[in-house]
Amino acid sequence: MDVLDEVFHIIDGYRDEVIRLQAELTSRVALGPANGGTGEHAKAGFLMKELRALEPDSLEEVRAPDREAEGEYRPSLLALWKGRERETCVWVLSHMDVVPAGDLDLWEGDPFRLRVDGDRLFGRGVEDDQHGVVSSLLAVKAMREAGMAFQHPVGLALVADEETGNRHGLGYLLAHHRERFSDRDLIVVPDAGNEDGTMIEVAEKSVLWLRFTVKGRPCHASTPQKGRNSLYGAARLITALSELEKRFGAVDHLFHPPVSTFVPTKMEANVPNINTAPGRDVFHLDCRVLPQYPLDGPIQAAREIASDVAAELDLEVDVEAVHKEEAALPTPRDAPVVRALERAIKRVTGRDAMPAGIGGGTVAALFRKAGLPAAVWMTGQDTAHQANEYCLVTDVLQDAKVFACLFSGLAG
Secondary structure, eight states: OOHHHHHHHHHHTOHHHHHHHHHHHHHSOOOOGGGTSOOSHHHHHHHHHHHHHTOOSEEEEEEEEOTTSGGGEEEEEEEEEOOSOOSOOEEEEEEOOOOOOOOGGGOSSOTTSOEEETTEEESTTTTTTHHHHHHHHHHHHHHHHHTOOOSSOEEEEEESOTTTTSTTTHHHHHHHOGGGOOTTSEEEEOSOOBTTSOEEEEEEOEEEEEEEEEEOBOEETTOGGGSBOHHHHHHHHHHHTTHHHHHTOOBOTTBSSSBOEEEEEEEOOOOSSTTEEOSEEEEEEEEEEOTTSOTHHHHHHHHHHHHHHHHHHTOEEEEEEEEEEOOOOOOOTTOHHHHHHHHHHHHHHOOOOEEEEESSOOTHHHHHHTTOOEEEOOBOOSOTTSTTOEEEHHHHHHHHHHHHHHHHTOOO
16 A cells, blocks of 8 residues: 555545534534624634644734724635645645525525435535645545655635625635735635536636616506507517627637626516506516626627617616626636646546536636636535535545545646
8 A cells, every 4th residue: 555545545534523523513603794703713713723723834813904803804814734845835725614504495404504314414514615625624634643744835825704705705815815826726615616527627717797777667557558658678688688698709618608698697576566557677688698798898898788678668877886896817727736637537437537617606716717727626516505414425535536636746
């Protein structure tokens, strides 16, 4: 048995440790002020003790000012272990905060008390993102127990505020501690993935949210000729906006789905009664746009389409971009972090992993915008933000082995 196999053997014995850590973390509710909480302090305090037991060469709590949080700050933790080589650091960044439990009637138990059912662990945050926290911690723990040296310095960043914008988490670190990270580093964010652990996310689409306000003239529903029905106009406009799919119809098979998407979503309330034709309707369009298209293009096209519908039906239509986020440059498919992950995943699972793009947004976008290639990866069940969120113990242990490969430099 070589030393890496010994590390794997140690990790295989960590089932009880996975359950212990997940139970402790789940019980320490880490909701940001925007989600009705006070911050990540209880979880950070517990993790500080766990990290300290692994004897890092440096361990720091970074406090981002936040007047609404406990102590008027949000905590992020940075732990670093030295390696045989110094030029490149392997960073794993996970987040400590969670989203609210939502409708408690949809849960089969207390969301903030871990429930164990065979291989499944249920609770708010167990997948998003305690899975990443636990798997990276256990990789370090197993290597320390085996007496195995790190090939490169290894850093664990456990950050705040990922669920509500990152301003008090990674955003603060990059604004005030940018020197901690280098474009030579291998940066992995275990916060999204697929069920067999073969998707390495390297790119994200641009995100655009548009609000359409359709204005007409209300009237009694029995005399529609006296008004201008805004709901009818909204319906016509929603149908007309499908033209955006044709105008921005490029295909890029890196992404799933491989096209830009334009999806009507939220519809605001109009009239409270059935027998009034409304004079004002508001709806929203969620646009996930391939990076090759600057977002000013879809905005202008949407306004042109809205103007045509307004003129046809004698209505007014206002179009407002309520959220606009241009995609960061993708992490190259052949970036060192992608190649290292591919080798590590192959060594542990025997599967071939592939780089991919997604329509959702992750914290890795902040790294990419700062010129730091990052890859998003984990083996996940895609239950984040859902009732009865769960992860698999076997997935956590498998991912710990992949991280151990990265940390050892022996991915094959």
